[in-house]
Amino acid sequence: MGSSSSLSTRLLALALSVSLLFTSSSGHGHSWDPYTDKAKMIHHDGPMLTGNVKLALMWYGDCGKDIKNTMRNFIKSLELPGKDHLQPQVTRWWEVVESYQAMMPGAKPGKIPKIKVKVVKQLTNKSYKHGKVLTLQAHIPILIEELTKGDTNVLPVIVAARDVSIQGLCNGKCADHLLTEDPKPRPYIIVGNPETECPEECGWPFVPAKPGSKGPVLKPPSGNMAADAMVIAFASALADAVTNPMENGIYHENSATPMGPAAVCKGIFGPGAAPGNPGKVQTDPKTGGNFNAHGNKRKRFLLPAIWNPATKACWTL
Numbered sequence: 320m321g322s323s324s325s326l327s328t329r330l331l332a333l334a335l336s337v338s339l340l341f342t343s344s345s346g347h348g349h350s351w352d353p354y355t356d357k358a359k360m361i362h363h364d365g366p367m368l369t370g371n372v373k374l375a376l377m378w379y380g381d382c383g384k385d386i387k388n389t390m391r392n393f394i395k396s397l398e399l400p401g402k403d404h405l406q407p408q409v410t411r412w413w414e415v416v417e418s419y420q421a422m423m424p425g426a427k428p429g430k431i432p433k434i435k436v437k438v439v440k441q442l443t444n445k446s447y448k449h450g451k452v453l454t455l456q457a458h459i460p461i462l463i464e465e466l467t468k469g470d471t472n473v474l475p476v477i478v479a480a481r482d483v484s485i486q487g488l489c490n491g492k493c494a495d496h497l498l499t500e501d502p503k504p505r506p507y508i509i510v511g512n513p514e515t516e517c518p519e520e521c522g523w524p525f526v527p528a529k530p531g532s533k534g535p536v537l538k539p540p541s542g543n544m545a546a547d548a549m550v551i552a553f554a555s556a557l558a559d560a561v562t563n564p565m566e567n568g569i570y571h572e573n574s575a576t577p578m579g580p581a582a583v584c585k586g587i588f589g590p591g592a593a594p595g596n597p598g599k600v601q602t603d604p605k606t607g608g609n610f611n612a613h614g615n616k617r618k619r620f621l622l623p624a625i626w627n628p629a630t631k632a633c634w635t636l
């Protein structure tokens with residue numbers, strides 16, 4: 320693994336000494352309820368990403384300008400606050416992700432180091448070279464190689480167009496952080512498009528949820544449902560990739576599958592959230608768009624709740 324200036328994972332310490340702060344999860348395998356169950360994020364002796372996280376983006380299919388611009392602006396907003404400093408900022412959400420560094424054994428007290436995320440490469444594939452149904456074993460490794468050319472210092476992100484299906488998405492996940500099955504596994508992120516792929520699951524809260532839910536339907540802050548929903552999904556996967564890149568870092572295991580900082584708070588966007596109800600968020604008086612975070616170039620975003628190590632509970636902007 321490389322230095323803090325590369326994607327390569329870096330241990331903040333070698334010893335595991337978190338017993339004073341964290342206890343082992345019990346009840347592994349039960350169905351997780353973010354509204355009633357209390358999460359315990361635990362360090363499992365592995366690294367997290369620190370320093371500079373370099374993203375390589377592949378836009379697979381015709382993703383459109385709205386999706387590309389919205390996602391890229393969100394990434395920029397992780398580090399660049401809006402010039403007018405309207406509150407709350409996307410940077411504040413990212414600071415909670417950065418604060419996970421204090422959970423690592425041997426972490427030094429004081430100011431938490433910054434984790435800078437930057438897009439260093441982009442590749443567009445409008446030809447659907449590998450078809451419109453992508454599998455994790457047959458297609459994703461090929462796409463990663465085409466995107467990175469073997470560069471292990473970047474984090475690959477595969478973003479799907481509206482007419483592309485990616486194996487593993489829709490079934491409870493709208494984006495995911497995974498590892499390749501190469502002799503030397505590497506982390507990557509996949510992001511699905513909810514326009515035609517399970518919109519009730521992955522387009523919510525900008526489209527009606529499954530029948531029976533009584534919560535309000537929000538209006539996307541950018542005006543594009545898919546773009547804003549994909550930001551929510553990508554933000555969750557990015558937080559997971561940073562805190563648990565090799566699947567042995569920091570995650571919650573008190574469920575059927577390990578979950579990252581945003582996954583344990585799924586469906587929560589503001590105070591008063593309940594099943595089918597995203598909670599209280601802000602409304603743009605000009606457009607009617609709903610949001611909870613201000614970003615770069617006066618853009619607004621709706622970001623998922625995230626488990627805060629300081630309060631040991633789900634936290635929203």
